[in-house]
Amino acid sequence: MKRKRYALIVLGATLSLSLVVTAVLNQALAHKAKHTPEQLQAFQDVLMEQVRLGDLLFHGDGATAQQMGVNLSRTGMACAMCHPFASDTHPHEFPKFQEQMNAFATLRDMINWCIEKPNEGEIIGTDSEAMKALEAYIYWSNQGSKLDTGRH
Amino acid sequence: MNGSQGTYRNTDSEERPDRSLGITRRTFLHKSFLAGAAGAATFGWFPLINTIDLAFGAESFKFAWLSDTHLYPKDVNTRFVEKTERAVKEIQAMQPAADFLIFGGDLAQLGDPVELDLGNEILKQVTINKVFIPGEHDWYLDMGAKWEQLFGKPPWSFDHKGVRFIGLDTVSRAPDYWSIKKMSPKERMGHMATLDGSVAGPWAGVGHDQLAWLNSALADLAQDAPVIVFSHNPLYEYYPPWNFWVRDWREVHEILQPFSNVTNIHGHTHQVLYNEIGNLRSIGMLATSWPWPYAPEGVPILTTPHIRADPGDHFDGVGWAQLDVTAAGRVEHEYMMWRKDILAEAPWDSGTGDNANQVLRPRIADRQWPY
Ligand SMILES: [Fe+2]
Ligand SMILES: [Fe+2]
Numbered sequence: 119m120k121r122k123r124y125a126l127i128v129l130g131a132t133l134s135l136s137l138v139v140t141a142v143l144n145q146a147l148a149h150k151a152k153h154t155p156e157q158l159q160a161f162q163d164v165l166m167e168q169v170r171l172g173d174l175l176f177h178g179d180g181a182t183a184q185q186m187g188v189n190l191s192r193t194g195m196a197c198a199m200c201h202p203f204a205s206d207t208h209p210h211e212f213p214k215f216q217e218q219m220n221a222f223a224t225l226r227d228m229i230n231w232c233i234e235k236p237n238e239g240e241i242i243g244t245d246s247e248a249m250k251a252l253e254a255y256i257y258w259s260n261q262g263s264k265l266d267t268g269r270h
Numbered sequence: 271m272n273g274s275q276g277t278y279r280n281t282d283s284e285e286r287p288d289r290s291l292g293i294t295r296r297t298f299l300h301k302s303f304l305a306g307a308a309g310a311a312t313f314g315w316f317p318l319i320n321t322i323d324l325a326f327g328a329e330s331f332k333f334a335w336l337s338d339t340h341l342y343p344k345d346v347n348t349r350f351v352e353k354t355e356r357a358v359k360e361i362q363a364m365q366p367a368a369d370f371l372i373f374g375g376d377l378a379q380l381g382d383p384v385e386l387d388l389g390n391e392i393l394k395q396v397t398i399n400k401v402f403i404p405g406e407h408d409w410y411l412d413m414g415a416k417w418e419q420l421f422g423k424p425p426w427s428f429d430h431k432g433v434r435f436i437g438l439d440t441v442s443r444a445p446d447y448w449s450i451k452k453m454s455p456k457e458r459m460g461h462m463a464t465l466d467g468s469v470a471g472p473w474a475g476v477g478h479d480q481l482a483w484l485n486s487a488l489a490d491l492a493q494d495a496p497v498i499v500f501s502h503n504p505l506y507e508y509y510p511p512w513n514f515w516v517r518d519w520r521e522v523h524e525i526l527q528p529f530s531n532v533t534n535i536h537g538h539t540h541q542v543l544y545n546e547i548g549n550l551r552s553i554g555m556l557a558t559s560w561p562w563p564y565a566p567e568g569v570p571i572l573t574t575p576h577i578r579a580d581p582g583d584h585f586d587g588v589g590w591a592q593l594d595v596t597a598a599g600r601v602e603h604e605y606m607m608w609r610k611d612i613l614a615e616a617p618w619d620s621g622t623g624d625n626a627n628q629v630l631r632p633r634i635a636d637r638q639w640p641y
Contacts, residue, residue, distance in 0.1 A: 173635035177464060193347040194379065199560060200581060202466035202512055203630040206563045210627060218582055236581050255635075262629030269626070270618055 165254060172255025175248060176204065188248045191237035197252075200236070204259035211269040225253060329431040334361045334398075335591040337374030337502070337537035338557030340407060341392075343384045349584050350379075351388070353558040357590040358395045360606065364592065369430065371396050373421075374537035374555060375405025375441065375502035381459050383416045390420050401426070405502045405538065406441040406473070406513075410462040411455050414442055425480055427487045433496045433595060436487060438480065440503040440516050444473030461636070465512050465562065468637050472510040474503040474538075475517040485525050496531040498601070504536045504552055506545055509565035511632055514539050526550055533601055535593070541621065542605060542612070545570035553603055561587035564622045566630045575622040576607070577614040585609075 174182040178196025183189060190197070201207050209225050216223035218231055229252055230241040242248045339354040361371060373393065378385035386408065393400065402421035409417060424439035447470060448458040461469040476484070488497070499505065505522050508514035516522065526532045527548060534552040540562040543554025552570075561579045569575065579587025589607040605612060614620030
């Protein structure tokens, strides 16, 4: 009985939350109304949640990796050990010819190369949640960098 | 050239007077080493030599530097073990033998007694005298208990063939960020072991008590006698967010200022570095584990940066160092980096060239959560 009521509450909460989110998104998608500060904050929050998750993955947080179903390293090495502050990840230089792969590569290709080669981890889907989070963290950290496509 | 001039050599032995500092800088790659030393060619050694004049080296001798091995337990990875073993074998094979080995800290990765014991075992293969200073990775699980049990208590000083050697502890005096947050020793160590973490902050420092000790350790010394100061962190301000400094470097300089020939040899930065501030020269040593990228700003203008490391080869961009104090009173420093080319000539090959158009900002996630 208790459990049923709890389930109903959860269901109700989820429904009303998704209505709110849908309403916000509809407005955003429709692009007909002026944005409210609350909306902008909501958009920012979505980004920063991804930055936070990406940061944790990037710094080898085991719990986050497990939660997202990825194994980015088998060596104890984390991305941040060669890239503190996501330095030398160069999101502003991609896409470019990447010597290690002998191929024209995107940032996502490069992320997977690092996972597979130096870290000896398991590569992740190019459109996976973990990839988006890593990309979010890398871009956010390099905010202010100047586009320099193809730089070697 | 007189005793207070620094030199830095290059392939072409071309002299380049540095007008701003009134010193002569030369750089060359020591090709003779390739032909001379047994095994050198096999290992692909092509060491870089920094030559630094010291006025009063009475007798020629060598010593070796090894640091930043960052050992994990063997079941996590063996690549750092392999590289440490390689360096240790090369140090032991030095001909003539080095007078002593200075281990410059970060023996372990997470301060685990298993890691420290492993390091101690590997270092036993080096039979010359050994002296030790700690790194942050060695210290913050048990606040140095295991370290001190194995390697003794820093700071220390000794005289050797006319040179006063000082070993500082620049890691143990971090401000206490853990008690109020009720962190476990493992959490404290985790924050300390993250170079770009924001929780531990710019923790590196010498501390008042050790500054007083340093002052007294030099009290009886002639002001023109050579001094070599070993520290884990550099004794100047390069890049505080990664603790590429000690917070009280100005006080350190004040104490060292009366002495005309002071050389600081440091670890922690895992890269080719050279700097001069007043009478104090600083030389950054390589790690055996992995190279840190050059910081986005603050790289000393006197540094000729090393070439970009190949991330696909974990023997690249790393190594150890050999230092000679010659009878003529000079310290020659050779980076034993395990690759053919060490220095970058073109900006696109340079480790600092990576900083072009790159603007970084510090992370915030470790502050947002869970603290
Ligand atoms: Fe280190
Ligand atoms: Fe360190």
